[in-house]
Amino acid sequence: MNCTKCKQGSLSPSFIEGLFRAHTCTDCGGNWILIEDYVAWKERNPDVTFKEDAVFEVDDTKTALLCPVSGTIMQKFKVSHDSEHKLDYSPQVGGVWLDRGEWEFLKSANLAGSLNRIFTEFWQKTIREASAKETFTEIYKEKFGEADYLKAKEIREWLTAHPCKADLRAYILAEDPYSAER
Numbered sequence: 001m002n003c004t005k006c007k008q009g010s011l012s013p014s015f016i017e018g019l020f021r022a023h024t025c026t027d028c029g030g031n032w033i034l035i036e037d038y039v040a041w042k043e044r045n046p047d048v049t050f051k052e053d054a055v056f057e058v059d060d061t062k063t064a065l066l067c068p069v070s071g072t073i074m075q076k077f078k079v080s081h082d083s084e085h086k087l088d089y090s091p092q093v094g095g096v097w098l099d100r101g102e103w104e105f106l107k108s109a110n111l112a113g114s115l116n117r118i119f120t121e122f123w124q125k126t127i128r129e130a131s132a133k134e135t136f137t138e139i140y141k142e143k144f145g146e147a148d149y150l151k152a153k154e155i156r157e158w159l160t161a162h163p164c165k166a167d168l169r170a171y172i173l174a175e176d177p178y179s180a181e182r
């Protein structure tokens with residue numbers, strides 16, 4: 001199997017951390033992992049946690065990569081809402097390409113134990129929702145100013161959890177809550 005990333009090396013059989021099967025490029029050091037191999041290993045070792053590496057360099061291919069098995073364009077999946085980092089995944093084959101250092105990056109982001117879940121619709125939807133929430137937060141902060149936004153947020157949380165919230169809201173927003181006139 002030839003490396004579709006560097007187009008120089010070949011992908012030779014290997015084991016990630018000596019744990020699960022992969023193929024590593026003889027030239028660029030990238031790894032090709034079949035999710036079924038990862039999942040099979042994880043099912044046998046549900047309690048394994050990964051130790052973070054002290055130093056590592058990470059590549060993140062921004063251009064489209066071709067799947068080394070099918071030759072089709074791989075899709076890019078965000079790993080989390082607070083990282084711009086994306087992994088390349090081949091849905092037809094169920095394989096993921098990790099550039100050199102990306103496995104170490106996943107460990108540092110506490111995602112190495114969730115590799116298979118990153119490519120699920122649920123994971124991606126959660127990321128989109130978290131990003132949308134963050135965008136709205138930014139909009140409110142901009143509009144109200146940071147201090148007033150935090151104050152309003154606090155009041156809102158208190159109000160929505162309050163059993164008398166409708167009356168409290170009316171009281172707060174009334175022109176003059178001490179007048180009987182409308």
Ligand SMILES: [Zn+2]
Pocket residue numbers: 003004005006007008009025026027028029030
């Ligand atoms: Zn390569």
